[in-house]
Amino acid sequence: MPAITKASLGRFIARQGILIAFVLFMVGFTLANERFLAPENIMGVVRSSAILGVMALGVTFVVISGNLDLSVGSMMSFSTIVVLDLHDKLGPGLAIPAMFAMTLCLGALIGFLVGYLKLNSLIVTLGMLSAIHGLTLTYSGGKNMDIADKEGTWFSIFGQGEALGIPVPILIFLGLAAFLGIVLAKTPFGRKIYAVGGNGVAATFSGIRRARVVFSCYLVSSFCVATAGLLQASRSLGSQNTVGQGLELEVLAAVILGGASLLGGSGTVFKTVIGVLILGFIQNGLLLVGLQFYAQYVVTWVIIILAVWLDIAAKRGKLLSPIA
Amino acid sequence: MSQNMQTSTAPSLRDKPVLRLEGIVKTFPGVRALDGVSFDVLPGEVHALMGENGAGKSTLMKVLGGIYQPDEGRIIVGEAPVVMTSPLQAKATGIVFIHQELSLANELSVAENVYLGELPKKAFGQVDWKKLYAQTNEILGKLKVGFDAKTRVGDLSIANQQMVEIARALTVDAKAVIFDEPTASLTDAEKVVLFDVIADLQAQGVGIIYISHRMEEIFKITDRISVLRDGQYRGTLRTADTNEDEVTQLMIGRKLDLSRNASHHELGDVTIEVKGLSCGNLFQDVSFQVRAGEVLGFYGLVGAGRTEIAETLFGLREPSAGQIFVQGDEVQIHSPADAIAKGISLVPEDRKGQGLVLGMNCRDNMTLPQIEDLKAGPFVAEGAEIAIFDKYRDNLDIRTPGWRQTVGNLSGGNQQKIVIGKWLSMHPSVLIVDEPTRGIDVGSKAVIHDLIRALAAQGYAVIVISSEMPEVLHVSDRIAAMYSGKLMRTFTSEEVSEDNLIQAISGLSADKPSQKASDQSKDQPSDQPNDQSGNQAVA
Numbered sequence: 001m002p003a004i005t006k007a008s009l010g011r012f013i014a015r016q017g018i019l020i021a022f023v024l025f026m027v028g029f030t031l032a033n034e035r036f037l038a039p040e041n042i043m044g045v046v047r048s049s050a051i052l053g054v055m056a057l058g059v060t061f062v063v064i065s066g067n068l069d070l071s072v073g074s075m076m077s078f079s080t081i082v083v084l085d086l087h088d089k090l091g092p093g094l095a096i097p098a099m100f101a102m103t104l105c106l107g108a109l110i111g112f113l114v115g116y117l118k119l120n121s122l123i124v125t126l127g128m129l130s131a132i133h134g135l136t137l138t139y140s141g142g143k144n145m146d147i148a149d150k151e152g153t154w155f156s157i158f159g160q161g162e163a164l165g166i167p168v169p170i171l172i173f174l175g176l177a178a179f180l181g182i183v184l185a186k187t188p189f190g191r192k193i194y195a196v197g198g199n200g201v202a203a204t205f206s207g208i209r210r211a212r213v214v215f216s217c218y219l220v221s222s223f224c225v226a227t228a229g230l231l232q233a234s235r236s237l238g239s240q241n242t243v244g245q246g247l248e249l250e251v252l253a254a255v256i257l258g259g260a261s262l263l264g265g266s267g268t269v270f271k272t273v274i275g276v277l278i279l280g281f282i283q284n285g286l287l288l289v290g291l292q293f294y295a296q297y298v299v300t301w302v303i304i305i306l307a308v309w310l311d312i313a314a315k316r317g318k319l320l321s322p323i324a
Numbered sequence: 325m326s327q328n329m330q331t332s333t334a335p336s337l338r339d340k341p342v343l344r345l346e347g348i349v350k351t352f353p354g355v356r357a358l359d360g361v362s363f364d365v366l367p368g369e370v371h372a373l374m375g376e377n378g379a380g381k382s383t384l385m386k387v388l389g390g391i392y393q394p395d396e397g398r399i400i401v402g403e404a405p406v407v408m409t410s411p412l413q414a415k416a417t418g419i420v421f422i423h424q425e426l427s428l429a430n431e432l433s434v435a436e437n438v439y440l441g442e443l444p445k446k447a448f449g450q451v452d453w454k455k456l457y458a459q460t461n462e463i464l465g466k467l468k469v470g471f472d473a474k475t476r477v478g479d480l481s482i483a484n485q486q487m488v489e490i491a492r493a494l495t496v497d498a499k500a501v502i503f504d505e506p507t508a509s510l511t512d513a514e515k516v517v518l519f520d521v522i523a524d525l526q527a528q529g530v531g532i533i534y535i536s537h538r539m540e541e542i543f544k545i546t547d548r549i550s551v552l553r554d555g556q557y558r559g560t561l562r563t564a565d566t567n568e569d570e571v572t573q574l575m576i577g578r579k580l581d582l583s584r585n586a587s588h589h590e591l592g593d594v595t596i597e598v599k600g601l602s603c604g605n606l607f608q609d610v611s612f613q614v615r616a617g618e619v620l621g622f623y624g625l626v627g628a629g630r631t632e633i634a635e636t637l638f639g640l641r642e643p644s645a646g647q648i649f650v651q652g653d654e655v656q657i658h659s660p661a662d663a664i665a666k667g668i669s670l671v672p673e674d675r676k677g678q679g680l681v682l683g684m685n686c687r688d689n690m691t692l693p694q695i696e697d698l699k700a701g702p703f704v705a706e707g708a709e710i711a712i713f714d715k716y717r718d719n720l721d722i723r724t725p726g727w728r729q730t731v732g733n734l735s736g737g738n739q740q741k742i743v744i745g746k747w748l749s750m751h752p753s754v755l756i757v758d759e760p761t762r763g764i765d766v767g768s769k770a771v772i773h774d775l776i777r778a779l780a781a782q783g784y785a786v787i788v789i790s791s792e793m794p795e796v797l798h799v800s801d802r803i804a805a806m807y808s809g810k811l812m813r814t815f816t817s818e819e820v821s822e823d824n825l826i827q828a829i830s831g832l833s834a835d836k837p838s839q840k841a842s843d844q845s846k847d848q849p850s851d852q853p854n855d856q857s858g859n860q861a862v863a
Contacts, residue, residue: 186703188695195692198681204640205670205678206692206746207661265683 021306022278029285036288043167049280050169051076051228051235052247053273056254057180058224060272061217063255064184066197066264067114067121069218071106071128072225072251076244078136079103079229084145084239092155100226106132107222108215115214129248136241146238159235169231174273176227180220181269193217197264246297253304254279262308279303339366340402342531343419343500348397350383357383358394361557363550365500365531370522372542372563373535375552376575376765381535384552385502389421390414401499418499422489422506430478435460437477438492463491467521483514490521500531507541511625512826519545537765539568540794551575576767591801592616594652595785596668596754598637601646606632607809610646614754614785619776620814621800622789624829628806630789631673634756638670639663651753664693669747673758673789675736679743682732686724687713689731690746716745720775737768744775755779756787761795773799793822807831 029036055072062069079099086095110128114121147153161168184190195203196213204210232243258275260267282303283296291299341364350358358380365371375381386392388399390408398405401417408414411421428437435456436443444452444459460473469487471480477488486506493501503522507515522545525532534546542549543563551558551574558574597613607629614620622630635641637648639657648655655666663670672678680689691698691709698705698712713727720741724734731742740760747755760776761769776799780786790796796803803815805828812828 182703188699188704191688191692191695191704194684194688195681198683199677201678202681203692205638205660205672207659207664208692209659209661265681 022281025282025285029281029288033285033288036285041284041288043170045280045284046170046173046277047167048284049276050167050173051231052250052254052280053173053276054176054224054228054231055247055251056258056272056276057177057269058221059251059255060258060260060267060269061180061184061193061220062121063252063260063262064197064264064267065193065214065217066200067214067217068252068262069110069125069221070122070248070252071110071125071132072221073244073247073249074129074133074136075103075106075222075225076229076232076247077239077241078106078132078139079226080233080239080243081136081140081145081241083230083233084147084237085140087153087155087233088148092153096230099229100223103222103226103229104219107218107220107225110222111215111218114218115211118211133241133245140241142241144238144240150237153237156234156237159231159233169235172227172231176224177269177273180224184269189213189216194265197266199265249304250279250300253300253307256304256307339368341365341400342367342402342529343533344400345384345388346398346400348384348387348394348399350387350392350394357555358387359555359557360397361552361555362397363557363560365533366547367529367531368526369548370526370532370534370546372546372549373533373552374537374542374549374571374575376767379552379575380555381552383555385421385504385535388414388419388502415496418497420493420496420498420501422486422493422501422503428477428485428488430476432477433473434464434471434475434477434480434488434491435473437488438463438473438495440492442495459495460491463494466494466524467491468524481514483510483517486510486518487521498525498530500533501525502533502535504535505537506534507536507538511627513625515541538792539571542571543568589617589781591618592783595650596637596787597649598633599647599649601633601636601648602644603632603636603641604644605809606641607806607811610811612804612811612814614787616753616783616785617780618801619780619786619788619799621796621803622787622806623791623793623796623803623825624806626791628829629809630806631758634670634672634758634787634789637663637668637754637756664750664752667751667753669693669750669752669755671740671743671747671755671757671760673762675739675743675762680731680739682730684731685728686717686722686731686734686742687727689742690716690749693746693750712749713745716749719748720745721771735768736764737771740764740768740772741775744772748779752784754785754787756789758789759791760788760799761790761792769795793825797822797825805829 026036035041055076059069059072079102082102083095083099086098089095090098106128110124113119113124147155150156158168158172163171184193192203192208192213195206195208196210200210203213229244233239236243254275255267255272256262256275257278258267258271258273260272279300282299286296286299287293344364346362348358348361349356361380361384363371373381373384383392387394388408390410390413393407393409399408400406401419406417408417408419414421429440432440438460439456444455446452457473464471464473464487467487467490469484471484477485480488490501506518510518522532522534534542536542546563548560548562549566549571550560551571553575561571561574592615594613595616599611601610602608610629610633612620622633624630632641636643637657639659639662642658648657650666650668655662657663657666657668660670676682681692684692687709690713695704698708700708710727716722717724717727722738722741722745724738731739734742744757757776760772764772773795776786776788780801788796788799790799797820801817803817803820803825805812805815805825807829808831812831815825815828
């Protein structure tokens with residue numbers, strides 16, 4: 001048993017910092033409000049995290065491949081508005097695949113620009129955030145979109161249904177997480193994503209077609225966004241044009257909290273799910289102790305900074321680094 | 325290359341040393357990095373410090389530079405013991421470092437770089453440009469370089485950037501200058517200039533510590549050699565009284581064989597043949613063939629087109645003309661995937677940047693090119709992967725605790741073996757190895773050389789590209805000499821000698837207009853990608 005030194009303690013805190021902070025939060029919230037650990041509350045947190053979680057799964061792929069996706073929030077608004085509009089025009093059976101196809105086209109466009117044209121993903125997706133927002137407003141004419149007959153459609157099962165006593169959004173989130181987790185960890189495609197994100201040049205020198213891998217990651221991301229849009233639309237059966245606004249940062253926060261490096265090459269789907277839940281519980285806990293809803297935006301930012309700082313600190317082995 | 329032996333000022337042992345280390349000990353948790361290191365540097369002496377990677381050279385330099393404090397022992401500069409507390413203090417004491425990695429601001433002028441952080445000022449804090457340029461030009465004059473204080477550093481060749489580093493060192497009254505692998509990125513012609521500068525410093529009575537892995541340089545320019553092994557001081561030899569074998573033995577505890585080497589086994593059919601291959605202005609009309617079981621070495625200056633040929637064969641560049649035949653069939657190669665499918669593999673020159681995903685484990689790196697073929701259903705067949713890793717770990721004697729080890733934590737030699745294993749597991753017919761031992765310590769070099777010979781004996785057609793002449797001579801059956809994008813001549817191992825090889829890579833055996841040797845110190849025109857002038861000075 002090695003002696004506990006100040007340095008080794010520092011490293012431990014840096015490595016496990018997020019989990020330690022999470023446990024402290026949980027204990028504090030439970031003491032402050034006994035409802036926090038009640039089964040209904042826990043189920044409620046997971047359920048309300050499902051949409052964010054589904055989006056975070058796709059962004060995990062993009063981040064591991066060494067890129068960013070800041071367009072997921074406005075893309076989710078687009079998917080939601082489109083599927084609600086087409087629901088009344090084509091019926092839900094056709095509206096859903098049509099919406100998926102349109103969202104995947106957006107993902108393919110980003111994938112083409114970042115993968116094949118090698119443009120900076122931050123610039124491309126930041127631009128797409130704005131462009132897709134404009135696209136959504138043009139499509140809807142700026143009006144809220146509502147389903148005419150909210151009682152008589154089976155479309156609501158995705159967002160409101162239950163199976164085996166578990167809400168359908170949770171089943172979809174966890175099912176998709178299991179599937180994508182296996183893709184990432186166990187298939188050649190997953191291995192290539194880690195290689196491209198870890199060292200794109202070396203991956204190319206090993207015969208991997210880097211552009212194709214990056215392109216595919218954005219397709220995965222847009223598929224997840226389409227799924228999230230479906231859940232959102234099905235839950236509310238009506239929506240504003242800005243329903244996904246700001247989600248891109250929360251999604252990124254969850255992915256980073258899970259431990260994926262923004263430099264690419266590391267992270268897992270399982271860790272992202274943990275990151276999503278941590279974020280969800282902390283936001284829920286803050287509401288339960290009586291913090292205003294809007295304070296969450298500030299708290300989310302603090303959590304992102306904390307996560308990034310601990311990530312860097314774990315790599316250099318100390319919490320504060322003198323600039324040499 | 326004996327023509328530029330420097331006439332050093334032959335320091336006598338009666339001179340007072342400029343720098344003396346006495347029993348330096350430095351321990352880190354679990355490791356005694358330096359264990360009683362003592363040696364001294366005389367004025368006007370070039371003192372080589374040698375040792376394998378991990379022998380303690382870097383730690384010793386950090387102690388000297390005030391980055392680490394020694395646990396025991398003394399540093400004596402001139403007469404007085406000093407306690408080094410920071411790099412700045414070391415510099416003020418007259419101990420100056422020329423680092424391997426250049427640390428210059430490319431967008432600034434030479435003068436601004438030389439006096440970075442200590443620019444001469446006028447009243448009200450304005451920079452005194454006149455004084456700055458005058459002082460800098462005075463130092464540059466001492467170095468006899470061909471550029472002036474106002475030149476933008478980014479426009480200079482690597483060699484001249486190194487001169488700027490040296491100029492920076494000379495802004496103080498240097499007593500000892502420490503060169504850390506100064507020739508790592510220099511061409512042979514540029515080395516000549518560097519050695520001239522070192523000789524000038526010697527003549528001014530400065531003591532020099534010269535750290536290098538390159539034996540030929542050590543024996544050309546140094547007066548004494550001190551050797552470290554595993555943090556221990558193994559002794560100091562007078563260069564004139566020793567030889568490479570003795571030094572190597574001190575460093576690694578055994579002999580290193582670098583004798584000429586030709587295959588004794590039967591060569592097979594022609595595996596790869598290249599006819600009239602060109603790629604823009606990088607190289608033109610290159611033709612050669614390599615038989616199964618043969619090692620063809622490519623030798624030439626940096627920028628002569630060697631690496632570019634390898635990259636073209638591997639599908640990283642599109643040829644502008646010419647044909648490539650593998651096993652007699654013409655092949656079209658447009659991507660690394662195409663090349664791999666045709667049985668061509670490349671161990672690239674930049675192991676960390678191009679060869680490996682450093683954050684990945686050993687097994688995943690090794691199976692990366694064939695990951696699509698190692699499937700059980702839709703999944704990666706991890707059992708098959710581990711079997712491949714185990715096989716090549718044993719065959720290549722890769723020292724690692726297991727396949728889970730992150731590649732970035734391995735030594736250079738073992739990393740190189742992972743890259744080689746990666747390609748051998750693809751069963752290629754042609755193996756191209758670019759700079760096989762760059763940045764690898766002496767002991768592991770021999771292992772890699774033996775491995776290349778053994779692979780040829782197993783029937784691979786091997787192409788080795790190297791900037792180190794002893795290496796090319798040692799591993800190759802035939803040697804292709806490149807100069808300025810042209811294949812000048814291919815030598816058999818009977819024909820080749822150091823002299824005719826140097827002539828060929830300097831363009832002397834072709835009808836090139838000869839250039840003045842004095843051009844060598846001039847800055848290169850920026851439209852030329854690499855330095856080709858000054859070759860005559862080498863030959």
